[in-house]
Amino acid sequence: MEAIRYSALSGGKRIRPFLVTYSSTLFGVSRSYAMRVAAAVEMVHCYSLIHDDLPAMDDDDLRRGVPTCHVKFDEATAILAGDALLARSFEVLADPATHSDPRVRSDLVVELARAAGGDGMVGGQMLDLLAAESSLQMAEITRMQRMKTGALIAFSCESAALLGKASDSARHALRAYAHDLGLAFQIADDLLDVEGDPDVVGKRTQKDENAGKATFISLLGTDRARSQSQMLAHQAVQHLDMFPDTADPLRALAEYVVNRNN
Template sequence: MSPTLSKQDMFLQRLKEDAELVQAKLQDLLSDTPHGAERTRPERLLLAMQHGVLNGGKRIRPFLMLEVARMLGTDHPGVLRAACALECVHCYSLIHDDLPAMDDDDLRRGKPTIHIAFDEATAILAGDALLTMAFDILSDEATHPNPAIRAELVLGLAQNAGVGGMAGGQSLDIESEGRNRTEDEIKQMQAMKTGALLRYACEAGAILAKSDDQTRQIMRDFGTHIGLAFQLADDLLDVTASSEQLGKTAGKDLNTNKATLVSLYGLEKTKAILEDLIEDSHKMLQPFGDHADILVAAAEFIAKRKN
């Protein structure tokens, strides 16, 4: 990587490189070849899974796992597998979010959502299969030779994706539509709905690097901060960006009267909260010096992205 590039340019280059690595590995994992005890992979279901996963995206979550592990001295192939497992869970959540019973969206990343491109039942099954595949990937010895590390990765993903994490956050989000919520209630919901997988991405990178408890806690805290920052940036974009910019329907939060900090405080105060989160996240990374430059730039990107 050229030393003449700015930190932000280095980050963007690394983000692009990692997205390409993740895309290639996901294509491999979603091939039509049965794995292990599988009998066969039904063509229509597999095509729907591929439609929901191999459709672009910034791959922020796998990027964070890869970059944290690199910063902490680990770059073995199993990290990429674990990062892809996390992306499978994220994509499953998007597929189910878009269903008529949830957010009822016709577009995702500028393309028809799976229940539009295929049908609703296939979309549900595609999400189910991707969620299950994530744990298949993590529990495989190819991800890490140490079964204790694999067990930690599986446990962490299960807890962050489940009732006390992403799924629970989605439930709170639905319950909050049309109701007044306090700042603490909104932050709790968003820390689960969006923040849980981002927090897991950062901690899992530390787990794969066999880091000590203090380092893991720093990465957990960093992930918590950028998780909330990611959601706040999303909420701001829902108000300020167009559907073309977002690749999905804009203004959904306002139309469905969702509980967000933007609806509670307005644009300017939400922007100020977002800036404070990013400043705090930078301070957390100071112990790692220049090794954290890419993650510092990633936090800036998450807060200031345009889609």
């Protein structure tokens, strides 16, 4: 439990919970419902970071400016802490306290499983591992990042539509916003890996280049990649045109993700 709390409560941007809670305001969702789903999403995200940092994966010793879980504790404890967070996330979603309608809870469980599994985040991470051995092109890198990063971001937005039993058009608009936001976020991450200060970023930089991985930066160069991220952020905001001023925090987030320094 100490390792779980260390990894889940040691800071971070909390972008996925932000997306859940502020998307939920568009549909008048109960704050308590939204906060429970936000916590479940963050548990999945934190589990993925614990496992990504392991020696068998990215072999990182620093995360959010502090030692990674397996460095602070040990590898076996880190694996189990990640496993426990993943299991707890679905326990939270399935609990009646998350929504009074069992169908909504079931839909949340199914959609998060898809976003986190082989067709989503885990599959994207596998493609990322293969990227060090293969010469990926733009379409392949885009697919990889849509799975690895974008799928969980998309769920964060769509979960609000599920909680609020929103229309298909509203759900599709949020998914389109999330897809463009996720790619913009990943390009910004790639830029930080090339240009960022490790003390500010909170983790090692230059990892992709040292590993020989093809990235948006290696294919586009820094200037074109930065321009692409700005274009995607602008495009993401346009998908929110159907929503009123209550969507302004989501619009502001699109600008933040491409201008952040960590």
